[in-house]
Amino acid sequence: MENELPKIDLPEDVLTGVLTDSVILNLYAHFPCRIKAEIVVLCKKGDIDASINLVDYHVSDNSFLVVLPGSIFQVNQIRGDVEIYFAGFSSDFLRSLNPVKSLLDITYTIKHNPVVPLKEEMVELIEDYFKLGIRTKEHFSLENRELSRHLYYCLIYAISSLYSNRKVDTGNLSPAERISQDFGQLVLDHYTKEKNVAFYASKLGITAAYLSTIVKQTTGRTCMEIISNMVIMDAKAQLKSTNLPIYQIADSLNFNNVSFFGKYFKRYVGVSPQEYRNSKSND
The missing domain is CATH 1.10.10.60 (Homeodomain-like)
Incomplete structure (x- = not known):
């Protein structure tokens, strides 16, 4: 028996999609879990209260969110309609990757500032990325890890750019x-x-x-x-x-x-x- 919170991982290397039904999200509200995967989210439309590692965050229109592996995550409340693009990468897939310096450099920043408000032009760019991931999965087999790795690395460079100006100065x-x-x-x-x-x-x-x-x-x-x-x-x-x-x-x-x-x-x-x-x- 594992002495931890319920763990959530993905059954496949990469999972992408879009949620427009808050009812689905509400099914997971109020139940904290430890996320083994890495999850990235673009909230085009929404009004969501969530907590990551006991810290409360508000996710609203045009917000970008990264949940790092090992995080304790909980949805607390969802109000109104939502339009949420997401991409998740399983723990098994993440272990197959070589360390990415861009991600290592901003991990501390993400940990302490997981939610980033986006300008309209950046929203369109990130949305295009998620749509590309969704279409790629529809037309190609993402069981090919090489293709999945390219999708992941492309996302990491975009994340690095988003968080670069929000770095936490530990000094x-x-x-x-x-x-x-x-x-x-x-x-x-x-x-x-x-x-x-x-x-x-x-x-x-x-x-x-x-x-x-x-x-x-x-x-x-x-x-x-x-x-x-x-x-x-x-x-x-x-x-x-x-x-x-x-x-x-x-x-x-x-x-x-x-x-x-x-x-x-x-x-x-x-x-x-x-x-x-x-x-x-x-x-």
Whole structure:
């Protein structure tokens, strides 16, 4: 049994298309998952609230979005009609590629600024790319990885251009901001096993008291709020999207017993895990 959020990958190397029905997207709303693939999206029309790695983003008309492999993604709310072009590349396909310097150079930027508003002329250019990918898949077999690689590399160079002017200057981060970012990444990596602030402080080589002060100052949230948010998000996803017994969900999140898990869950959600599972609400 995997002690993580439900994982989403693609059944084929490349998947492209366009969504014009918000009902389909709403089927996936409120269920966080860890994306194993790389997903790129052009939102020509839409009003969508989503979160990536616990950070909330608003995706609206003429927005471009990149979801990197390993990201925790959740659609929170969709309002009105949508027109969304997308291309996804499976984890297996990504492993077959040679590292692309253009992507490596902007990975940090994408991670911290995944949504980019586009000018009208750029929207048309990116839309043409997605349409080319869709037509190519209709007329040629994308089982040929060489063709798929060319489509991917073409997209990467376009992404590099889009994000080049939005680069995050890590040199301008204060020591406190850097600590908070490192803490957030550690939580994403270890929350299923570790809920003690002292563990994360030790990893960072500082005291728990100092870490707590820094995180509160830079994020407005306590360390425990950030940790518990991840734990509860994972628990909610498993309760709603799997049929796993509650004791197995508790075990996957490293609780000593199901009773302790139940008390922890109710403290933050207001209802027991079973009550949440039985409820019609996905919130």
